[in-house]
Structures are given as structure tokens and as C-alpha cells.
Amino acid sequence: MLTKDLIRCRIDRGRLKPQFVPVDDPEALALAGDLLEPYRLPDGPRRCDIDEMTDPICKGARDVILAKGLKKIIDDQAEFATGDDYDYPAARRRLFAQAAQLLRSSERLTEDEYRRRLALVAAAEPLLAEDRLYADLPENDRLRAFKDLTARQLLERYNCGLVQGLLVRASAMELGVDASDASKLRRLFKYLKFFRLLCRLYGDDAAKESPLTDDGATDSAAAGIFAKGALLRARIEGPASIVTESKRYGLQLACFFPAVCALARWQLRTEVEWKDRTRELVLDESSGLVNHYHNFTAYVPDEIKLFHRHFADTVNAWTIVTHTPFLAGPGNELIFPDLSFANSDGLLMHLELFHRWHSGPLRERLDYLRRQPALPLLLGVDRSLCRQDPTMEEELKTEPAFADRVFLFRDYPTVDKTLKCLEKAQARMH
Known part of the structure; x- marks a missing residue:
């Protein structure tokens, strides 16, 4: 994504307008092609060799900021070999x-x-x-690997990088997403979970003909949401008070954003700190932005891959279900679990994880669990949330409603803790 000094945008009536480059513009395509060529040289050119060839191109471009932004996107695709252990x-x-x-x-x-x-x-x-x-100096690092792009793909990445560079400075995002394709929607929310983001999901007026109930029903109850032309409304919220966490959350929002562009219809609204003021950013599918997350498995964090592998190798009574359903939440809200598990008796349980910046949503989910004792939902809570709220850990350990439905973890749950919670929930439900 682009750094602040490389973001080209203007302000129109208080709203930020990213200056997207037309991906079929001959001059822009020629510039992109020229900047890509040095990275394709054989035998791993040095960083200084690449800079020596690209600097005149950037400085001679009609739009120097655009040229430098394109080079930044290319650099993000390049992997340089650093100096060895020699002193x-x-x-x-x-x-x-x-x-x-x-x-x-x-x-x-x-x-x-x-x-x-x-x-x-x-x-x-x-x-x-x-x-x-x-x-050993950085300028002498040699190019070890490069994920090559066409000139058009580079322009598409650049346009997406403009938005990502702005979203780094946001702490929340409101989305309207196409709900007519349930499989694409599930894929979108898996990306959201993988980037450790939590959101509130609601159906729009088109979906209210089949309102969701509070009885814990899954996809069958949510079928009305996935009607042709329906939109899901989602609000992805971050921490309101911890500045360092807000910055990290903004980075997660930015990394998640390309997945939104894979949908046929979408809308985005957020507020961004820009030039010492809060500005509104509003976008939709008419912007022509393209999703570049084509290989979904490449974006699954290592801890999730390890969890799946270790669970499959060590647990016989339960299996991880690949088709994670939506759960009916309070009112017209939907819950999309992080993981779903099934046992040989046909019991289906779901797990939702709450990380360090999810204190507000966690409180609401705990209240919902109290009201819904039959809901097949378990909660995993990062211990960092207990440090933010000193009463949280004691409450989770002593309140009967949470005894067999909530457990604590550090950074990511272990298989052992997850299995113990599943076994307790199974015993209670039988």
C-alpha cells in the first residue's frame, strides 16, 4: 500500500476523492511498463542498480508522485536478499x-x-x-524473488493502494455488501476473520421480510438475507481510546479492503484523519477497483493453518467444518463465527474469537449469551481484554452462564483449550 507522501487525493466538499489512474491510459501503462523492466533483469540485480534505472524514469515522469507510488507498489512485490552472517x-x-x-x-x-x-x-x-x-549495505541487497505484474495489474494495484493508504488512518468502516451470493459473502467474512476484524452485520430493508429470530437458528433462518438485490450492512469497529491499537487496527482494515472489491456490489463509508482534520471517504463498485487476493490460502495466517493441522491430527471426536454458517443474532444482526465444529452425533458448535480491540462487541456478545442458553456458540477471549477490564476475568470464571461456553487464550487459542470447551458444551447439551 502507499505511504502518506505518495497518496494522491483531493478534497471535494469535505470528502476525500482518491485520484485513481485510468488502467487503460496509454501513458500510464507505458510508465508502469518502464518501471517494471529493471525488476525483470536476470541474475538478481542489486537494489542500487534498480534505483539507478528507475530514478530517471520517476523524475522525468509528468506526475512524479504517481511514478514514485507505482515504484512503491512494485517494491512491495519484490523480495531482496539481505547480507549474510559475515562480519x-x-x-x-x-x-x-x-x-x-x-x-x-x-x-x-x-x-x-x-x-x-x-x-x-x-x-x-x-x-x-x-x-x-x-x-552488507541495503543498497547492495540483491533481488531474490519478484511477483511479476503486467502494467495493467500494476495500475490496478496502485488504485487499490491509494484507498488502503487512507484506510490506515481510519478506526472504523461501514460497508454495504452484495448478499445475493452467499459463497462470496462467506469468503469475504473469512478474510475479515483472518485479519482479526470484528463487525456487526445487519440486513437491509430488502431482507426484513424474513426477519431473523433470537433462537440460534443458522443459515436456514438467514435465507432471507441472501435474496436477489439484498445488501448486508456491516460496521467494522476498532478501539476508541488506545492510540497504538487504533493504528494497528487501521492497518488491518487496509489489508482487508481488497477482498471487498471482489463483490459485484459494495459500498464503503469511513472517516479518515487527513491534514489534521477528519474527512469522509465514500466509495462503491463504480470506482472500478479490483481485488488482487486471488489465492485465498496464501492469506491464511500461520497460526490458523497450524491450528487446523494440529486439531485434525490430535482430535478424533470432533472435526472442523469448512462451511461456516451465519448465526442469527439479536434483532436483525448476523454472527459469523471464526470456526465451526461437528462431532459424530451431529452436534454442531461454533467458536467466535475476540481479540485485543474487541472489548465493546465482547460485552454485547456476553449479554446475548446470557439471554440465549441454547445458542451453540462458544467464545474465545484474548487475555489482553482482561487487562483492559480488571473485572472481566473474574466474571468469565465465576458466572455460570459462561462456565462451559467461554475460555481465555493468548494471541490465538490452543487446540487443548478449544477441545475442553467443546467437551463441556457437549456435556451440558446432553
């Missing part, structure tokens, strides 16, 4: 000390003889002998 600074000190000693010696050396003697010293340092005196 280059110590080797340089030894070489410079020998060079100084030769200069101070009483011998009258010609330039050629001086260089020959110094070469002998350098030969004792294998890496320096290969003309790698400063190989």
Missing part, C-alpha cells in the same frame, strides 16, 4: 588498518605496489576478495 564491519576495519599501515610504512611504494600488497590483505578475507566490500 563485514570487522573485515573492513582490518582492511583499512592494513591500508593505513602500508601508507605509514617507511617503504616508498608505487601506487601499483601499494594496490598489489593491499590485494594480498583482501585475499585473506574471502568475501572482500570478490569485490563485496560493502555487500
Whole structure:
């Protein structure tokens, strides 16, 4: 995504208007193609070699900020090999000390003889002998891997990066998303969960003909939401008071955003801190933004992959269900669990996780659990939330309504804690 100094946007009647580049513009395509070429050179060019070739292109472009922004997007696709474990600074000190000693010696050396003697010293340092005196400096890092793009794809990434750069400065997001394709919607909310975001889901007026109930029913009760033309309203909220967490949450919002662009219809509204003022950002599918998260499994965090693998290897009585349903929440709200589990008796249980910035939604969900003892929903709560609210841990441990439905974890749940909670819930329901 783009940093603040590379974001091109204007303010129109108090609203931010990102300056998207037309992806079929010949001049923009030519600029993108020129900037990509140095990254395609064989044998891993050095970073300084790439910069030497791209700097004149950026400085000579009609829009320098656009050119630098395109290069930033390309750099995000590049992986450079950093210096090895060789102690280059110590080797340089030894070489410079020998060079100084030769200069101070009483011998009258010609330039050629001086260089020959110094070469002998350098030969004792294998890496320096290969003309790698400063190989540990960042500008000498070599390109190790590059996720190549076409010029058009680069422009599409740039336009999406403009919005992501703005969303880093947001702490909440309101979405209207197309609900006519349940599979795409499920995919969207899996992305949301993977980026540890929590949202409130509501059906719009088109869905209210089949209102959701509070009886814990799953997809069958939510069928009215997925009617043709229906929109789901979602509000993704972050922490209101912890500044450092707000910044981190904004980054998560920005990383999640491309997944929204995969839907046929969507609307976004958020408020962004821009030039010392809060500005409104409003976008929809007419912006032409393109989702580049094509390989879904590539964006599954390692801890989730490890959890799935360890659960499958060690637990026999339960399996993780790949088709996670929506649960009916209070009023017209929907709940999308992080994980769903089934046992051999056909019992289906769901798990929703609450991370460090979810204190407000957690309180509401706990109240809902109290009112719905039959709801097949378990809650995993990050211990950092208990540090924010000193009464939380004691409440979760002592209140009977939570004894077999809520457990604490650090960063991500373990299989053991999840299994114990599943077994307690199974015992209660039988």
C-alpha cells in the first residue's frame, strides 16, 4: 500500500476523492511498463542498480508522485536478499588498518605496489576478495524473488493502494455488501476473520421480510438475507481510546479492503484523519477497483493453518467444518463465527474469537449469551481484554452462564483449550 507522501487525493466538499489512474491510459501503462523492466533483469540485480534505472524514469515522469507510488507498489512485490552472517564491519576495519599501515610504512611504494600488497590483505578475507566490500549495505541487497505484474495489474494495484493508504488512518468502516451470493459473502467474512476484524452485520430493508429470530437458528433462518438485490450492512469497529491499537487496527482494515472489491456490489463509508482534520471517504463498485487476493490460502495466517493441522491430527471426536454458517443474532444482526465444529452425533458448535480491540462487541456478545442458553456458540477471549477490564476475568470464571461456553487464550487459542470447551458444551447439551 502507499505511504502518506505518495497518496494522491483531493478534497471535494469535505470528502476525500482518491485520484485513481485510468488502467487503460496509454501513458500510464507505458510508465508502469518502464518501471517494471529493471525488476525483470536476470541474475538478481542489486537494489542500487534498480534505483539507478528507475530514478530517471520517476523524475522525468509528468506526475512524479504517481511514478514514485507505482515504484512503491512494485517494491512491495519484490523480495531482496539481505547480507549474510559475515562480519563485514570487522573485515573492513582490518582492511583499512592494513591500508593505513602500508601508507605509514617507511617503504616508498608505487601506487601499483601499494594496490598489489593491499590485494594480498583482501585475499585473506574471502568475501572482500570478490569485490563485496560493502555487500552488507541495503543498497547492495540483491533481488531474490519478484511477483511479476503486467502494467495493467500494476495500475490496478496502485488504485487499490491509494484507498488502503487512507484506510490506515481510519478506526472504523461501514460497508454495504452484495448478499445475493452467499459463497462470496462467506469468503469475504473469512478474510475479515483472518485479519482479526470484528463487525456487526445487519440486513437491509430488502431482507426484513424474513426477519431473523433470537433462537440460534443458522443459515436456514438467514435465507432471507441472501435474496436477489439484498445488501448486508456491516460496521467494522476498532478501539476508541488506545492510540497504538487504533493504528494497528487501521492497518488491518487496509489489508482487508481488497477482498471487498471482489463483490459485484459494495459500498464503503469511513472517516479518515487527513491534514489534521477528519474527512469522509465514500466509495462503491463504480470506482472500478479490483481485488488482487486471488489465492485465498496464501492469506491464511500461520497460526490458523497450524491450528487446523494440529486439531485434525490430535482430535478424533470432533472435526472442523469448512462451511461456516451465519448465526442469527439479536434483532436483525448476523454472527459469523471464526470456526465451526461437528462431532459424530451431529452436534454442531461454533467458536467466535475476540481479540485485543474487541472489548465493546465482547460485552454485547456476553449479554446475548446470557439471554440465549441454547445458542451453540462458544467464545474465545484474548487475555489482553482482561487487562483492559480488571473485572472481566473474574466474571468469565465465576458466572455460570459462561462456565462451559467461554475460555481465555493468548494471541490465538490452543487446540487443548478449544477441545475442553467443546467437551463441556457437549456435556451440558446432553
